[in-house]
Amino acid sequence: MISHNFRRAMLPIATLGVASMVLSGCASGTSGTGGPGDAGEADGVVTIYGTIADTEAELLEESWADWEEANDIDIQYESSKEFEAQISIRAQGGNAPDIAIFPQPGLLADLASRDYIQPAPEGVASNVAEYWSEDWAAYGTTGDTLYGAPLMASVKGFVWYSPSQFAEWGVEVPETWDELLALTQTIADETGTAPWCAGFGSDAATGWPGTDWVEDLVLREAGPDVYDQWVSHEIPFSDPAIVSAFDSVGEILLNPDYVNAGFGDVKSINSTPFGDPARALGDGSCALHHQASFFDGFIQDPKNGNATVGPDADIWAFVTPSVEAGGNAVTGGGEIVGAFSNDEDTIAVQEFLSSPEWANARVKLGGVISANNGLDPESASSPILQQAITILQDPDTTFRFDASDLMPGVVGAGSFWTGMVDWINGKSTEEVLSTIDASWPSE
Template identity: 30%
Template structure:
């Protein structure tokens, strides 16, 4: 899913926040057969990606085809991957591989008996080349079903250096400083933030960064597992903090109404497009891919980031996400699908998208030289070095009905909150009611 580094100071801040260490390349492990062993077979892959992400993933699939002789077909599911894949399975038209953007959906698929456990080759590669956190998130009841091919660093705020320079502000270190800097940017002629409220998942990411920093990792983990209710005072406090931004018409480009009609690519365009309307846009590292591919921005020069700042004296948050490849039992070509997954586990496959941009890999063996710019290289290095200390996107850990369905659950309730942030407690009550129902189901 679209969920994803800068003045050198911004890059350094992120690296320090994650405790960056060196990580190097390694030998390419042959996978999927190098002798055209899959010639004549077609592997169908379903995933949420569209636009530049779909285009760049197709380059990876093309490399697999060149290596194995297999043809590939990508089917975009839109955000409702759970519903679409379920319908395809029921209709006898299941894809072979699904790129699952949420831990909760992966768990749901496994519990329904839809998934094939990963092959010995895939398990060995993941065990050797990935931090254990990625193996844990890809497993259900001790069985490994998912390979996290694409990771996201979701604690980055992207900005136009020209906009901040014109306003005379530096990248902030705290949330309050960020809002203050936003007002200064607004006074100089641009809105502070472009907010992609049309896509509910972006709003969950805003909440998660605030909550992790403000409430701390233990409560974050408890809320993610619904061992802590959404009516807890810590949730109301985080919503109040987020609402302070949402209700400030000086900070959001076009105000709340326009934000609710702005999708993620549109929010990036408002900052990095030909007619800028805002100075900053919060989202993950994948903002860089859109800014470069669609709007010709040079990352590190006219598109930069700073780490999502600390809230109320807490630690700066480090939220991650990712897309896991799984193999469906009911796919017409599941064996070839497993060969694709084995290929995706290699640094060779990751290097294809790394070179194209807008991509981070959790694979420790991927040579950092594969990335096309220093900003992305530093982000990838710090994410890999963070190992098991990062926190996975909370909404992606929830059942899809609550954390991953367009027009429902957390996505819809936070969109409602963006439209009217006047009553954080009432929103917390609604979130708890929706969560209780989804987790019980």
């Protein structure tokens, strides 16, 4: 089963700029169920709006079905591919849902800063303090106020490989970035073919897998403080730290001896759909692939060869190593739950969704994980998801949310994506980064 956390891979995300334009000049508003400070009136119905659709939406509703019955509350869920734009329009028009599931912390912060989102109630704040790390809590915080609790999560930066091939070649999982480069060269020498396969193709969102590569290297080379400064544009894309990350990624993705196994030359990366490398991994024509924890669903899909995933199975994965051995920084994604209403029923639903009880209920249904520290890793449906949970729950892990999801949409879901495509097509790093910087919205 494939996690919804790759939703951004298949849908062009409406920009935060849209949200700002919709809301700019508007007075701090109230939702249809009561604005900030208004307790509202519980009626036994709580509406939730989000991007989670199709089978994942069905599993979401299944995850709270028993709780609904026990608490006599009817949770009515609505999904939309236009969530990022519509949630702002609905908030302005007084037609907001009781609760929204935000895939972008920046959009929650934008609405919270304009007094559309209710501060998190005491029970939610207590759950966040007990079951979530400070890094995760920060993504639901604007100023000094907590407005939302994390929901589900994904870990990015896994490198997928075949354990049997590694054994055949006499190589081991690398512990540093330099060891990863050395491993790449060893495989190229052993096989006489390119070791890596990559696919940036994703319709209007083509380019997003490349941003994940760069984000991994910024965090691993420059550290979390520089990463945070980059996300907020305190340092530009043209900063030496970001240039260095691009150069490091380019050692693999721009090297015709290293890519694009099973698909063509370097430029074929842009035309290769992001899910297609699963087939190349499964049939052995590709030795290494960089993609998030959700990719096990693609690997095990019958149309891609139905390979198995596990430490002793057909395909397994290790986290992209840091510059120095023992590094524990990872990037990832997830959602934040915020509310436009604060009646008793809405608060009860918020508290449940921020609890380990809900996290275990949903994860047991398959395909997703959570960073909730009360989650039992054994609840996960696959070994890679169990490993991802362990990484997220490790107190020594430094977690940073996907940078492009935190940046203004015109950049994170616009010029950064297209910049990666231009870079693969041969445009210079300097020109690409200058173009992205020029697209950053002025204050």
